[in-house]
Amino acid sequence: MHYKAFLFFIFFTSSELKSQIVVDPGEMVAVKISTCPDIKNKEIFFYTFNNIEYAIIPSPFSKNSRVIKSYCIPIKINKKDFGESRITILDVSKVNLSEEDSQRAYKESQLIKESLNSYSTDIKPSLKFISPVDGIISSRYGKQRYINDQPRSPHLALDIAAAEGTEIIAPAPGKVILVGDFFYSGNYLILDHGLGLLSSYSHMSKIHVQAGDYLKQSDIIGEVGSTGRVTGPHLHWSVYLEKKRINPESLIAENFFEKLFN
Ligand SMILES: [Zn+2]
Known part of the structure; x- marks a missing residue:
């Protein structure tokens, strides 16, 4: 890979990692309020951990992979085989x-x-x-x-x-x-x-x-x-x-x- 292309690849993958939360179905997800100020106006569960405030939201059960876009940060739910x-x-x-x-x-x-x-x-x-x-x-x-x-x-x-x-x-x-x-x-x-x-x-x-x-x-x-x-x-x-x-x-x-x- 060309050097510049490689740098772009690194930048792209790391920024992509930060721009969404990846989680299994049925888990709780903690979203930092500082990254998502609008979430403050919602009637949801807020929790402070190590002096950082989070919104605690669910990743619902899903048979297939899907992305939830109801919050400022997309939440990608993995496909998981539960048997x-x-x-x-x-x-x-x-x-x-x-x-x-x-x-x-x-x-x-x-x-x-x-x-x-x-x-x-x-x-x-x-x-x-x-x-x-x-x-x-x-x-x-x-x-x-x-x-x-x-x-x-x-x-x-x-x-x-x-x-x-x-x-x-x-x-x-x-x-x-x-x-x-x-x-x-x-x-x-x-x-x-x-x-x-x-x-x-x-x-x-x-x-x-x-x-x-x-x-x-x-x-x-x-x-x-x-x-x-x-x-x-x-x-x-x-x-x-x-x-x-x-x-x-x-x-x-x-x-x-x-x-x-x-
Ligand atoms: Zn049962």
Whole structure:
């Protein structure tokens, strides 16, 4: 390569690297406010780390590579193969729903959606999450789901299997905003961690909190169970940021802060 062409190549590739953020689907992304002042006007999650202020935004799940241009800096989402998961639900009435169950499931999904759209400013969100339950990961985020060989939506949550009755704790401080017994999710609750960061807990055998409770990290919220549509006792744990489901496993990874604020 000609010397000047080589210099141009170096300049081009390095400036290209800086002009976009590259990330896997389902991760949190930290955008420096100084590089993106307009972001300040948005109703999103701001976080200060080492005296630098960041906007914390989600990279949504995506099967293919794509670029998000809703912020001043483009965010390129990598194509990632999350694999697949095939499960068998023996109770076919929970797979091919009756008219009555289908209406119930629809009403519940609307109620859940409404709660998940919450944006509250009375809680300052923490990013120091811990695992909500001591168990074995039985299904990871992003897997293409097949239920009784029928393709379904990807699994955008983390399943942690543990014995029935194992305690489930709040992985971070939050407010309980919805508690109920739902068709798919069984005994279910949603925690609001503030500024558009929320999490939900499904299939519990028991719930130990009520809507409106403010919880500290590690407060007991319930027990592992197999209520709703399940194959065995486990916690189905979802985390939402700006209404997008993100990968809960990343939040509890040891290198989470290094990766987010690299
Ligand atoms: Zn699950």
